[in-house]
Amino acid sequence: MNNLRKWNFKVVLAGPGAVGKTSIRERYMGKGFESSYLKTIGADFASKKIQKEEDLITFQIWDLAGQDSYQVVRSTFYKGAIAGILVFDCKDPSTMTNLKEWLDEAIKGSNNGILVYIVIANKIDLEEERRVSRDMALEFCNRMKTETGIRFYYSETSALTGQNIQETFEFLSDKLLEVNNIKDAVPFAKTNSIIDLDDYDEKPKEVSTVSVSSDSVSRDEFTELQDRIHIIEERLNTIQAIIKKIVEKIQEEE
Numbered sequence: 001m002n003n004l005r006k007w008n009f010k011v012v013l014a015g016p017g018a019v020g021k022t023s024i025r026e027r028y029m030g031k032g033f034e035s036s037y038l039k040t041i042g043a044d045f046a047s048k049k050i051q052k053e054e055d056l057i058t059f060q061i062w063d064l065a066g067q068d069s070y071q072v073v074r075s076t077f078y079k080g081a082i083a084g085i086l087v088f089d090c091k092d093p094s095t096m097t098n099l100k101e102w103l104d105e106a107i108k109g110s111n112n113g114i115l116v117y118i119v120i121a122n123k124i125d126l127e128e129e130r131r132v133s134r135d136m137a138l139e140f141c142n143r144m145k146t147e148t149g150i151r152f153y154y155s156e157t158s159a160l161t162g163q164n165i166q167e168t169f170e171f172l173s174d175k176l177l178e179v180n181n182i183k184d185a186v187p188f189a190k191t192n193s194i195i196d197l198d199d200y201d202e203k204p205k206e207v208s209t210v211s212v213s214s215d216s217v218s219r220d221e222f223t224e225l226q227d228r229i230h231i232i233e234e235r236l237n238t239i240q241a242i243i244k245k246i247v248e249k250i251q252e253e254e
Helices: 021-029 068-078 093-097 099-109 134-148 165-179 219-253
Strands: 005-014 034-038 043-052 055-064 083-089 116-122 152-156 194-196
Touching (some): 005 021, 005 099, 021 083, 021 116, 043 165, 055 068, 055 165, 068 099, 083 093, 083 099, 083 165, 093 099, 093 134, 099 116, 116 134, 116 165, 134 152, 152 165, 165 194
Parallel strands (some): 005 083, 116 152
Antiparallel strands (some): 043 055
């Protein structure tokens, strides 16, 4: 153990609320992990040690709160991060399109210091409710890659069953050793577990199960639909806030 080379890697788990970030982290950490719950300041911190041959890696995983109310303080937790995991819910297309805002936040908050980005489509166990296919997600990631020049890796997970979570973090550990010139690059193995967007073919051969037929909407129509959904969600949130205040006022008067 004393002869091992020791490395500390800060990883941020980012994405909208209720997409499963905390469940992914807890599934990966398992029982008996070290955790400091910092909900009041918008983040939950945990650490885990793994050994890769002669290297001992400590993952410092920061699970960032997805609520908009934490946006101001949330930016401070990106400092020093070397990896970013962007998570969305494959049942909710708006959580995928919102990842562009989270990416911009991560780039700015880390001062462009994040070296490895992985996009995760979570909740794939709910296949019948899935509304974002693998091809749709890869297309979206490819657009982000074109806009930013950032290399993305794509993974699909189920926090409920644990599917592909260990594999994703194993892959991340290898990539972090590689990008820090600690370990020689290993030829990327094309699998269904992790997809390198640099190898992404804009016409993937694989057809994923999806609730929207391939000829039902065009790409522009799909984007416009997501924008409309986002506007509706914002209006609903405003209505809910107004109703909450009215109820609180009534309770005070009673």
